[in-house]
Amino acid sequence: MTTQLRKKGIKLICFLLIFCPLFLFFQKLFQAKWIANIRDSSGLTSTWIEYRNLEPDTVDVFFVGTSHVYSAIDPMYIYSESGITSFALAGPGLREDLSYQVLKEAFRTQSPSVVLMDMSSIHFSEQQSEAKIHKVLDQLPITGEKINYALTSNSQGLPPLDALFPFFRYHSRWTNLRVRDFEYASGSLKGGFCRGHFISYKTVPTKYHFNKKVDFTLQDRDVEYLKRIKKLCEENGANMILYKIPAPTWYKSQSKSCEKLAETLGVPWLELYYKRDEIGLDPAVDFRDKHDHLNQNGCEKLCRYLIGYLEENYQLEDQRATNQQWNKDLKKYLRRLKKIKKQ
Amino acid sequence: MEKVIKILESLKSGVDFKTAEGIVTNKIIDSIDIASLISSLEDEFDVEIGMEYMENENFDSAEAIWEMIQELQDE
Amino acid sequence: MSITSAYFVFFLFLLFLLFYLCPVRHRWLVLLAGSVCFYLVAGAIRFLPFLVFTSGVVWICARQIGRCYEALDEKLKAEGLDRTAKKALREQYRKKARRLLCLALILCIGLLCVTKFTKYAVRYLNLAAAALCGRAPFHAEWVIVPLGISYYTFSVVGYLLDVYWKRYSYEPDFLRFFLYAIYFPHIVQGPISRYSLLGQELKKELRFDSRRIAFGMELMLWGFFKKLVIADRLNQFVSAVYNGQSQAGSIYIVAILFDAFQIYTDFSGYTDIVRGASQIFGVELEQNFNHPFFSKTVPEYWRRWHMSLGGWFKDYVYYPCTISHFMKRLNKWAKNTLSERGSRFTAVVFPVFVTWVLTGLWHGTGKTYLCWGIYYSTLITISAAFQPEFEALTKLLRIRTETFSWQLFRMLRTFCCFMGGRLLTRPGSLFNTRRVIWNIFHNLCPWCLTDGTIFQFGLDWPQLCLLAVSILVLWAVSMMQERFSVREALERQNIVFRWIIIFTAIFSILIFGIYGQGYDASAFMYEAF
Numbered sequence: 001m002t003t004q005l006r007k008k009g010i011k012l013i014c015f016l017l018i019f020c021p022l023f024l025f026f027q028k029l030f031q032a033k034w035i036a037n038i039r040d041s042s043g044l045t046s047t048w049i050e051y052r053n054l055e056p057d058t059v060d061v062f063f064v065g066t067s068h069v070y071s072a073i074d075p076m077y078i079y080s081e082s083g084i085t086s087f088a089l090a091g092p093g094l095r096e097d098l099s100y101q102v103l104k105e106a107f108r109t110q111s112p113s114v115v116l117m118d119m120s121s122i123h124f125s126e127q128q129s130e131a132k133i134h135k136v137l138d139q140l141p142i143t144g145e146k147i148n149y150a151l152t153s154n155s156q157g158l159p160p161l162d163a164l165f166p167f168f169r170y171h172s173r174w175t176n177l178r179v180r181d182f183e184y185a186s187g188s189l190k191g192g193f194c195r196g197h198f199i200s201y202k203t204v205p206t207k208y209h210f211n212k213k214v215d216f217t218l219q220d221r222d223v224e225y226l227k228r229i230k231k232l233c234e235e236n237g238a239n240m241i242l243y244k245i246p247a248p249t250w251y252k253s254q255s256k257s258c259e260k261l262a263e264t265l266g267v268p269w270l271e272l273y274y275k276r277d278e279i280g281l282d283p284a285v286d287f288r289d290k291h292d293h294l295n296q297n298g299c300e301k302l303c304r305y306l307i308g309y310l311e312e313n314y315q316l317e318d319q320r321a322t323n324q325q326w327n328k329d330l331k332k333y334l335r336r337l338k339k340i341k342k343q
Numbered sequence: 344m345e346k347v348i349k350i351l352e353s354l355k356s357g358v359d360f361k362t363a364e365g366i367v368t369n370k371i372i373d374s375i376d377i378a379s380l381i382s383s384l385e386d387e388f389d390v391e392i393g394m395e396y397m398e399n400e401n402f403d404s405a406e407a408i409w410e411m412i413q414e415l416q417d418e
Numbered sequence: 419m420s421i422t423s424a425y426f427v428f429f430l431f432l433l434f435l436l437f438y439l440c441p442v443r444h445r446w447l448v449l450l451a452g453s454v455c456f457y458l459v460a461g462a463i464r465f466l467p468f469l470v471f472t473s474g475v476v477w478i479c480a481r482q483i484g485r486c487y488e489a490l491d492e493k494l495k496a497e498g499l500d501r502t503a504k505k506a507l508r509e510q511y512r513k514k515a516r517r518l519l520c521l522a523l524i525l526c527i528g529l530l531c532v533t534k535f536t537k538y539a540v541r542y543l544n545l546a547a548a549a550l551c552g553r554a555p556f557h558a559e560w561v562i563v564p565l566g567i568s569y570y571t572f573s574v575v576g577y578l579l580d581v582y583w584k585r586y587s588y589e590p591d592f593l594r595f596f597l598y599a600i601y602f603p604h605i606v607q608g609p610i611s612r613y614s615l616l617g618q619e620l621k622k623e624l625r626f627d628s629r630r631i632a633f634g635m636e637l638m639l640w641g642f643f644k645k646l647v648i649a650d651r652l653n654q655f656v657s658a659v660y661n662g663q664s665q666a667g668s669i670y671i672v673a674i675l676f677d678a679f680q681i682y683t684d685f686s687g688y689t690d691i692v693r694g695a696s697q698i699f700g701v702e703l704e705q706n707f708n709h710p711f712f713s714k715t716v717p718e719y720w721r722r723w724h725m726s727l728g729g730w731f732k733d734y735v736y737y738p739c740t741i742s743h744f745m746k747r748l749n750k751w752a753k754n755t756l757s758e759r760g761s762r763f764t765a766v767v768f769p770v771f772v773t774w775v776l777t778g779l780w781h782g783t784g785k786t787y788l789c790w791g792i793y794y795s796t797l798i799t800i801s802a803a804f805q806p807e808f809e810a811l812t813k814l815l816r817i818r819t820e821t822f823s824w825q826l827f828r829m830l831r832t833f834c835c836f837m838g839g840r841l842l843t844r845p846g847s848l849f850n851t852r853r854v855i856w857n858i859f860h861n862l863c864p865w866c867l868t869d870g871t872i873f874q875f876g877l878d879w880p881q882l883c884l885l886a887v888s889i890l891v892l893w894a895v896s897m898m899q900e901r902f903s904v905r906e907a908l909e910r911q912n913i914v915f916r917w918i919i920i921f922t923a924i925f926s927i928l929i930f931g932i933y934g935q936g937y938d939a940s941a942f943m944y945e946a947f
Contacts, residue, residue, distance in 0.1 A: 167928070
């Protein structure tokens, strides 16, 4: 009886040993991919491949946040100007609960000294589209945190099974598979080289409305996760900074709430709206759309200011002479910048 | 019992009902034929076949039918 | 909780663990608890009282009827009773049993009718009220249709009638009986069980048997394939055609053909899933389908399609009708007045008509289902009544009846009869049916099949190819199943082959199954730019 059961047990284990890799292969094949190219240099799938290909412990600064961050922060520009290595870990509409998972995953291979958390995401009270969530979530491995997230993700419009296993969301893509799907599934898809930044030279004139009276309260979920992020940074020896990039839909009431929160957390608060003249930002020429996204010109101005701030307050290494990988990628980045500027 | 066999043969030709088994179970006659069969049996033997007797076993061979009729006549 | 959802698989897995961890004696209680949970999640709490009411009424009445018969038997054993006294006694107790039976039937079948017809009652009462006083006081929310009421009512009424007709003794344990009524694999969509079969299966010692469990899972896989890959995919096309405006006749013909396969794979796939699930626990459910498209006549078709329903109507409506007093008087009259053929025809037409109209109304309330019932009763009556004429015609045309070509013709003819029946009910109303028929004859447009119109109904070229391949697989497996047990044959093969088949099946279902939200490339690619 027991030998029979043992035989069945072995069969079951073998079955699972064949099923799981096959399932994961098909999942990689079918899941939606966002590829970095001339139109979308920050394609999240390529960006995470790029991130995981970086030499460990060479990135000194993390910029975490929403699409505002990947528009406004250009790590390659920062590197070319100061040698400081950074990465824009951002996604459209990225809320604090997902940022926490992103950071946890990011800390596995890098140990930055500074983590800058952009506060644009506190705007978003309604749930983000599931595509935006998938963009980031699908790049992260299954962890206890992801399972936790999945159990509550129904409120975000995402069935738990889809959150954990994008296979179930994307299996109907079998009718429009492309070469890049097979490349990704076989592990041969190339990463990007823009360190998560989205390059655009478009200009859409806009205005600031900072002093407009708007009622605002921080959401508990955001506060809770920011506290967790603070703890995570401490455990990994990183200094956390809260900041806000100047934007047309950013209001004093929100700024005050963030200031209070930064005080509670015991971290610096950089309200860059007050520094907008010093940075040199002009809303007539430095934004690429009406959704607060800086274009390349505005981005470079902001980065120059941030370089100054970082050099003043933190001891960060200038790696231009030593980091071969970044120098190689910088050349590719500059070529792409030229191409996009020409368009 | 010959009368039973005669009635069966009038429903379906070409079957040896003396030895046939599984008349209903094996669909030798179908449910529509059974309606006629019952009506003929009731007329011929002056019995009333109630639903209690409407089971495959009671109709699956000429002997079974004859036994059922006899039981009904005893009641 | 749909039977094709991940929740159901998860529920089954949990129940499996609990079931086999429990001692053998009490495993039926695990099934009972699981079935109650399933009913509450798949249906709603407010449905449960109806089920308890129906099974309670039936159980109590069956018990009383059984006790009545036991008392009668006791009395009959007493000495000194002559034939007349015995007959009188029998009559007295039979009357009592009949009263109990009628009470239970009125309550249960009445409840079924009320839930089915309330929708219409509300609508017509509101129309009348609006005409009289300008208001519509009756609300649609009053309409409650408990999950599976058509199925479980028939399952328990069948038990009641069996006890009344002394086929077996009544069930003394209410919980055992309730398990039979609420048993989760058959509660939602059948198969409609018989207490003599399912009731006894549930009383067996339910032991662990890995071979049986593997067979059950394989049957479920096959069911999922039929339902998720074929049926739900065909449904996209058929729904799009019938829900839209008028289409070309050729498109309707394709839709009718697809619909035939859709309803078959949907229902038989569902039955396979629940039978497989039940088999995992060691409980065999009755078969519901036996490759009906291989049928050569319409009566044979109804012995292969939804067998549990056909069998139920045959045993509990058709036969009782046949031997009812009314029919006996009618037959006597026919024998004396009409010819032999005439009396044979009379013996058939009324019971068939009643059975089929009721079958139609069981499927759905409305003119379309009434017509459907009349349609099939006509076909079956003609098939029975004109048998000699058909045989003569075959001889006259010198048709060789043993050939494959003749059998194929008969199968196709039966299939067309089936599609005719579907044409009455699927379009949704008799008006739509007329519209479809009109378009077939006046707007055929055969080139619509090749000019790309066919891709406008939710299925593009790769999907249609996949459908073609799956239906081929369905046909091949069905042919095999007619001749031997596919699962047993698979068991005999080498492990590598077996596992290739099983993995192909699993991944075909996971990849090609219609579930979850569809993928819309435009919505995904450039989000948030």
